[in-house]
Amino acid sequence: MSHGVCIISIQADAVNVLQTDNKMQRLTPQFSLYSAKSQAAGMLQVAAMPVSCSSCGTQRAALRRPKTGHSLCKSCFFWAFEEEIHHTIVSAQLFQPGERVGIGASGGKDSTVLAHVLKLLNGRYSYGLELLLVSVDEGISGYRDDSLETVKRNQQQYELPLKIVSYQELYGWTMDQIVKQVGLKNNCTFCGVFRRQALDRGAMMLGVNKICTGHNADDIAETVLMNFLRGDIARLRRCTAITTGSEGAIPRCKPLKYAYEKEIVLYAYFKKLDYFSTECIYSPNAYRGHARTFLKDLEALRPSAIMDIIHSGENLLVREDVKMPTQGTCSRCGYISSQALCKACVLLEGLNRGLPKLGIGKHHKLHHKLLSEEPLNERDMRKLKDF
């Protein structure tokens, strides 16, 4: 109880402490719901006096919105949350009527809420969209197989068609096999690069016009910080864009760009959505972890910090004389790439040659050798092994 990370649910008879999932434990202490129970008063900010909803003024407030600090009742919160996403969709002109839109579904809270809200808004405002679910099976036993079950249930609940593409069928490797070869240290690089491409391929198979992903405001803010810390100016410039990759690849958009992670959790919780909440069993990206912790600390100090960082990111202007990587296509698979070979092909080549380090770090000079299927000489091999 001391960290205050649990949700106190408002049952009449008991203060019900929900066991929160891993992700929730990273949420900060101000994560408070109003409760009439005086026992919880010490932990919650306000408890004794019932607070009325600041939007309708009649209902009793059920929660304090992490984003604005207002106290809202459940139905006003739902309304506000949905309308905001609608506003984002309309003002950023994310969709055109009649489009086929693929929703990247992992079974987690973000994508579940995204699928739910898009389905709902599509009906409420007659977007005229055809929605589909696309899932990627990385082949992580004990994690993805369970979450895919959730996605399959979602498919039933929302009556949306579902397409699952697997690493096994696309690359001939599952993440379990990859981790066996590369170990726990750089496996997220493989998974991340492969997933990006797998999602696109799945979308192409379905013939969709657009892909939506469940990236939320926290993710974007975190990425801004990360790219700044890593000096990745090209990504820094495009990471705040709500739609990316319009030329060539299938455009992607992030309708939840301005939705706080905490609010997504609250929404999913109050709506009793069926989602899967376990961390990936392979260690998470350590460096991102630093940025994430920092962001959560910032949010605790000033809840608007997440939006403030996105605002900063949106207003950064990169000097014109800064060299940017030029986008081309991979000469092997035809996917977008700034090099002769795309990252996925290099990583795959490394796996198949038994040199997983080939794709970690920069070895652009070896690309032509890979392309002409030449064997690597001893010096190259040594470099890749000591790395």
Place this chain on the structure above:
Amino acid sequence: MCQSRVCVSLPVLIFVLRLGQKCMKCKEGTAILIIRVGDAFCRSCFKDYFVHKFRAMLGKNRVVYPGEKVLLAYSGGASSSAMIQQVQEGLSRDAPKKLRFVPGIVFVDEGAVCGQSLEEREVTLSKVQSVLQGTGFPFHIVRLEEVGSPGRVSRNYKQAVGRSMRHGPGEESQPQVLEKLAELSTADADAPSGTDTAPNSSFPAELTERLVQLFSSTKTLTAKQELLHTLRTHLILHTARGCGYSKVMSGESLTRLAVSLLSNISLGRGAFLPLDTGFSDGRYGDVLFIRPMREYSLKEIAFYNRLFSVSSIFIPTLDTKAPENSSIQRLTETFVTKLQADFPSTVSTVYRTSEKLNTCSAEDRQEDHLQERCLLCQCPLDTHAGELPASAFQATQVSENLSQQTKENCASRAETAGKTCCKQGQCSFPPPPPCRRAPGIMRLLCYSCRLTMKDLVISFSVEKAAESFTFTKSPFCGRG
């Protein structure tokens, strides 16, 4: 300005490396310190390296002209002390490329808002005075209270501003800014009668009280630090104008800049990063702020000061001894120093990232002198919603509106509950809630300064006061 807070744990730095390791530069002298991985320097090569870097920085940028009066901002900290020492070094040298500007020093006494008693402040001031006398340069010691003093200083200042007005409009809003800031602490718009007290003699307690009141009514340390920074900058600017300096040198080090880059991003100042942290900052028009120490890491400065006995004075400031997570700035500082310990390239990477940024569309609007600027920080306003199709600024306003009881809100809700929309997809949904106009003073501020103002408890009465003041007496923005 104040560098002493970023912790450089001296014992951690390897002082004598392998016994007998030679300097990588002259290959003769015994190395005494490693600056970066593998770069071991001997004492004299380190000195040359340090001195050269300062002069190269000024030489490369060519903004300071011979005979120009330059004001050095001194905080007592390691960086600004080293900066003054470098200027002394450059001026005293008989070398052909002697620095040829005319320096003066300004020290801002912030004791009042940092909770120091008058006695403590006197002690600090006498220390500062003796250090500054030692430099042989003219110096100005100003108290933070003067920012609200409509007395002698301000009158001179106004004349100075009057002279500088030819440089372009925009600057004339300056005195109003200062006076407005003075008004912040008093709800009544009555300006107290002018005082003719010299800056160095004892100051009217009333002014101190007003300043302290302003800070104590600020809810968060984050906002206090922002406010202090703004006031300090205005005061330095004010001193520079009043005494005819056309350049101000401030001593932010590489480490300090990396911290402020990240904290400014977190504070929503992304659009102004190049102004806030770049080599030269021309937002004030007639007075140019430059940062010649921006390529020295704090480690280099600490070692230089130690090896060549450059003394600095420890002066507690707002976040001295404050816990790690007491303010955004403080939190960022801890974050950067910790990350730097694990990933030694953090600070320089952050710095190099910032070098690739440009000022927000200021270039194309530069001609337009009437461009709206933030009242507090004087940066071009970044709050023009509507220009972007969807923005964080707009999204926040939408959230605010939807969480509050408004008529349109209820109406639109009732409407959509019953029927579906008209034009498919392109539905002109109740146009993004005609955002309530930001009240009063808020609309004159940039995104980040609005956040700071929100943390001011008394802001409402202040707004009223400021507004009546603004619109009855003189227009704020441009066109005087």
